[in-house]
Amino acid sequence: MRVLIVDDEAGIRKVVGITLADMGFTVFEAASGDEALAVFERERPPVVLTDIRMPGMDGLELLRRIKAISPETEVILVTGHGDLDMAVAGLKLDACDFIAKPVGPDVLEIALRRASDKIALRERLKSHTENLEELVRQQAEQLVGLERECAAKGAVEGLTQLIGGVAGDVESGLGLFNGLPCLVSIQDRGQRIVSVNQLYRERLGDRVGQLGYAVYAGTSASPTESPVGRTIATGQGQKSREALFGPDETLSAVMVHTAPIRGVDGQVDLVLELSVDAGEVQRLQDELRATRQRYQQLFDEAPCFITVQDRHLRIQAANRRFRNEFGNRTGGLCYEAYCGTGRPCFGCPTIRTFEDGQSHQCELIVRGKDGEPVNVVVWTAPIRNEAGEIEGVMEMATDITELSRMQDHLASLGMLIASLSHGIKGLLTALDGGVYKVNAGFRASDQAMVQAGWGKVTELIGRIKGMVLDILFYAKKRELQLREVEAAQLAAQVAETVAPKADQLGVDFVREIAQDLGVFSVDAVVLSAALVNILENAVDACLEDHAKEKHQVFFRVRPDASGVFFEIEDNGIGMQPETLARLFSVFFSTKGSRGTGLGLFIAKKAVDQHGGRIGAVSEPGQGSTFRIWIPR
Amino acid sequence: MAKKIMVVDDDPDIVEYLVSIFKERGYVTCSAPDGESAMGVLEREKPDLLTLDLEMPEEWGPRFYRKFSQKPEFKDLPVVVISGLPGIHLAIRKAIATVNKPFEPANVLGIVEGAIGKP
Structure with missing residues (x-):
């Protein structure tokens, strides 16, 4: 411990200093009050020993100053004879003690011991105070914890009530758990079943009111070893693997989880028991795997x-x-x-x-x-x-590449048949002629006529054979048979073919064929068939329309820089947009059984094959216009 | 004098066939292979009835029909259309009948007899 000695007499400072050093104190010295204050500020010794009577600042003033700086510092006053009043005044100023001169070592020791004790006591007191604060804090925390526990108990109570309510709802039973692939039961403290879910009921029967552990095999089939029994005993949720007796005495492996449900008093009131059937899980997993496999297979093999x-x-x-x-x-x-x-x-x-x-x-x-x-x-x-x-x-x-090819194929076949049918019919007619001649020769017993007739039949059969072979050959691919043709002539012939039909049906057929069309290289048979088809459609469209009194079909043909432009306009029934959109599709027809659905499809293919363009515009009830352009 | 039938068709075999059918029945016949030459034959032979194919090189049946039917002397000449074209029954409005190829000889003869009577 450190001590500051203050005395104006150097001899006394020395004697007391040696004595205190011998007693184990670290000693600082000061010769006046002012010096003492300076040392005190620097060293802060817990004990100050000062003479009362000093020149300048006296001991009492020093005491007052030190107490003002540090109230906890103990100050011991040293007094001479007749200084008792001053000593009492010092005590009033909270001096620790006073010693009369001359200062003996014993007295000094007692005084300092007292000061040390006082300091130690104060420290202990301080520590006690601080401990008390810590104690209060701990207590407060405990209180909060208790409060929380109370709140939690309240929540558990609520949950218990809720589950009790669910369990008590006879209508739905444990409806909440019915979707789960596990057996769910709630058992009371006596391990009697309060409620079970649907799957439990299906698998194990409605065992409400019976003992929950009765379904287990082995040691678990007892009140102490059952999962629920252990839960009640420990107050902890349990997890174990158990063997379960089915109604037909078969054993199955289940994973059992339990959870305690506490009442208001903190006691386990009910236990929730969930048994997951390992087989059920396996079955679901298998099913999922199979479904995934099927899906993957479908995905890959579609x-x-x-x-x-x-x-x-x-x-x-x-x-x-x-x-x-x-x-x-x-x-x-x-x-x-x-x-x-x-x-x-x-x-x-x-x-x-x-x-x-x-x-x-x-x-x-x-x-x-x-x-x-x-x-x-x-x-x-x-x-x-x-x-x-x-x-x-x-x-x-x-x-649909194959389908597209088939469509093209069909189109070729259609065009082929259109172009060949006339020839075929002619051949068949001629064949009839040959047969007729043979028969006539037989009737007239005219050997030469039979010979001639038979020659004809043979020749025609040869031609028909050739043609059939051609068809089979062309059926694979029909090449256009391009020839230089006068466009005006082709247009005129097409018009000639259609005009009588229009006349007959009372449709005004207006031809506007420019004469300076020139020649173009086309397959006349295919292109005529396409144009005739569209013109006939135009006439048919007029017949369908009963709203207008007069019907007209315009057939306009005019040249342009690089080709020939055909326009077929009617004021017939017109087309709905959806009809227009599918107009050139194969087998699309608005004519029911009267249409083949090939006409416009083949017409488009014919135009495409010529490197041309075809399009149509139409207004329902107003009429339609088809435009075809064929390059020269 | 027997009644005369003119056959216009570009296929000589068919011409021969029709001609022999009519001949055997007792009609007199004449023929032409296309519309262009048919006009001369028509004016020279002056037949009582005409069978006409529609689709022929050089000049198609309908055009030939229009040409000759404008002449007063042939205005009322009965025409039977015999053709392989589909939808031909309206091609020549005044035709007394339209026959599709291949045809039945008896059918054609029936039409002819109905129009101009027996030879």
């Missing part, structure tokens, strides 16, 4: 290219057929994989599906792995997440 794409048309999944034809493009962009282009196709159905959530369809020509064009019909369907937002789009592209 006779079309299936991809799942995100909003940026990035392929997230693709089926086997797609991978075979277009390579493994998962993660790549749809239009890059399908078309090798840098931007989405015009009218992309997937983008439209992302926009409106509907399915869309379109026909596209894409490129396969070997660069061959593949005609596809694309169907899309949105894939939504649980929130109902469109997460992706499934795109199914069906290869």
